[in-house]
Amino acid sequence: MSLFTGGYQARQDRRRYLERGLSIIATFGILYWLGINFHKSPSQFFQASLIGLSNGVLYALIALGYTLVYGIIELINFAHGDLFMLSAVFSANFIAIWFHKEKSGPAAWGVFLMCLVAVMTFAATINVGIERFAYRRLRRAPKLAPLITAVGVSFVLQFIGLRWNGSGPKTWNTVLPAGGFHISGVNIEYTTIISFAVTAPLLLLMSWIVTRTRQGKAMRATAQDQDAARLMGINVNRTISFTFALGGALAGAAGILFQQTRGLTSYNLGFQLGLIAFTSAVMGGIGNLQGAVLGALLIGLIQGLNDGLPIGLGQQWSQTVVFSILILLMAFRPTGLLGKPVTEKV
Amino acid sequence: MSALLEVKDLKVAYGSILAVKDVSLTVNEGEIVTLIGSNGAGKSTTLRTISGLLKPKGGTITFQGQRIDGKEGHEIVAMGLCQSPEGRRIFPRMSVRENLDLGAFLRNDKEAIEADRERVLDLFPRLRERYEQKGGTMSGGEQQMLAVARAMMGAPKLLLLDEPSMGLAPVLVDMIFETIIKIREQGITILLIEQNAAAALDVADRAYVLESGRIKMSGNASDLAKDDAVTKAYLGG
Structure with a gap:
């Protein structure tokens, strides 16, 4: 018996050393790679980081919608990426077609702000509607049922996008100021600043709602135990609707930011960015809000550095790098970066 | 004394299986009433239905003169009916x-x-x-x-306690039952579910015996504690 446990112990130790060794080698490898790149061209390094982070905040807005919904009803809402896509198409139509604004200017910026409010309301309403009609009835059904429904809803939204936007990508004139300025060789675009300026307050507002308000308390309680939450007098249905509204509003904001910074819409945007955002949520630890933001910024940064640094694998390898890192991370930390299960005594 | 809670002919089903077939019980203000019965008799189902977590298939539940069957859980809590559920669920x-x-x-x-x-x-x-x-x-x-x-x-005006002694060390069981008496002294009416029938009958004023979804017996707790059938089935006598 002791022989067996001894062998097991030794194997465990060996495995732990191997893991530690590998992660040290990986860390040094990455640091070395960043170091030589930084040494070669600091301005390019900062430029790539900036681009990466500005993509990262966009991913964060979408990733939060996945993680909020997963946190409260343990559903991976596959339709969420497509909600982002519809929001982008809505924004393009709102600004360029309904309000005829295709040039930058004070009046157009006013329309941009109006559209921000409108698209957040639009996406929140659709998300609440989806939960009400497609997911609510399945709340006590086996987990696979709402999952496949979510895939179905994703297709429905995608085909609405296809009808609305056409089968090919569409380019748009945007109303945000073009160009930017230079700080010691790093080109900072106005649109980047606007992305940060819109996203940061939204993230702060969200974290305030979840941690400080009564509604947030109801959300956290419902996430931990629905029946117990009901016994506290919490209106669970309304709390879940509210969570979908919150996630939807953030996807709406991501939609307008994407459309106005890239000037592009396409019916399959939801698949591309949705997948990256979902990956961010998993990387950070699904269900964990800070984790989703951290994962999104990291993925944005990894992509930005990989694409923009003088010595790197280049854009074609971007997704491969991101998902390789995800796979490695999942193997060693299955709960994600910040997701740590509390040991629960029974 | 007026009836604070009145349950009449309650039927509750999980799918097509009736877990509660016929339960009628009354809890008057200021009482401790206990519902005893073996595992699977339908005790927790009855309590979950009173709290609005399950919808009854038939019968009525009246709290403070108002029908509450069909109301949502949060509305029932708002009326002053709180539950400490089975398995604690903190x-x-x-x-x-x-x-x-x-x-x-x-x-x-x-x-x-x-x-x-x-x-x-x-x-x-x-x-x-x-x-x-x-x-x-x-x-x-x-x-x-x-x-x-x-x-x-x-x-709460009425506190529902579902198996508060389950899985606890004997010292703690005593402590919980002492606390139940103290809670009543603070003016809270209690409906208590227990597998530990002896302890429950000891603190309760009145008791109902539930057997496979039906009330089989009811009466003063002290009388039931002496009853032969109850002793045999639930008190290990």
């Missing part, structure tokens, strides 16, 4: 403080809430020691105390 990733806060979720009377908080912490001094600890990391006994304390934070 919020594991929240501290004792946050769990107690949630117990008072529907209340706005700040001062009265603080007074109640002191009251339940006096009742369970152990919770004061564990005040900032996460619920999920506490022992079973402490979690049980928290579940009862949390239900009391809702300022």
Whole structure:
């Protein structure tokens, strides 16, 4: 018996050393790679980081919608990426077609702000509607049922996008100021600043709602135990609707930011960015809000550095790098970066 | 004494299986009433239905003269009917403080809430020691105390207790039953579910015996404790 446990112990130790060794080698490898790149061209390094982070905040807005919904009803809402896509198409139509604004200017910026409010309301309403009609009835059904429904809803939204936007990508004139300025060789675009300026307050507002308000308390309680939450007098249905509204509003904001910074819409945007955002949520630890933001910024940064640094694998390898890192991370930390299960005594 | 809670001909089904076939019971103001019965008799189902977590298939539930069957759980809590559920169901990733806060979720009377908080912490001094600890990391006994304390934070008129002694060490079982008497002294009416029939009949005024979904017997707790059939089936005599 002791022989067996001894062998097991030794194997465990060996495995732990191997893991530690590998992660040290990986860390040094990455640091070395960043170091030589930084040494070669600091301005390019900062430029790539900036681009990466500005993509990262966009991913964060979408990733939060996945993680909020997963946190409260343990559903991976596959339709969420497509909600982002519809929001982008809505924004393009709102600004360029309904309000005829295709040039930058004070009046157009006013329309941009109006559209921000409108698209957040639009996406929140659709998300609440989806939960009400497609997911609510399945709340006590086996987990696979709402999952496949979510895939179905994703297709429905995608085909609405296809009808609305056409089968090919569409380019748009945007109303945000073009160009930017230079700080010691790093080109900072106005649109980047606007992305940060819109996203940061939204993230702060969200974290305030979840941690400080009564509604947030109801959300956290419902996430931990629905029946117990009901016994506290919490209106669970309304709390879940509210969570979908919150996630939807953030996807709406991501939609307008994407459309106005890239000037592009396409019916399959939801698949591309949705997948990256979902990956961010998993990387950070699904269900964990800070984790989703951290994962999104990291993925944005990894992509930005990989694409923009003088010595790197280049854009074609971007997704491969991101998902390789995800796979490695999942193997060693299955709960994600910040997701740590509390040991629960029974 | 007036009936605070009146359950009439209650039927509850899970799918097509009737778990509660015919339950009628009354709880008067100021009483401790216990519902005893073996595992699977339908005790928890009855309680979950009273709290609005399950919808009845038939029958009526009246609380303070108002029909509450068909009402949502949160509306029932708002009327002053709180439950400490089976298996404790405390919020594991929240501290004792946050769990107690949630117990008072529907209340706005700040001062009265603080007074109640002191009251339940006096009742369970152990919770004061564990005040900032996460619920999920506490022992079973402490979690049980928290579940009862949390239900009391809702300022209930009627407190439903589902198996408060389950899985606890004998010392703690005694302590829980003593606390139940203290809670009644504070003017809260109690409907208690127990597998530990002896202890339950000891603290209760009246009792109902539930057997495979039907009320088989009812009466004064002290009479039932002496009853041959009850003794044989539930008191290990």
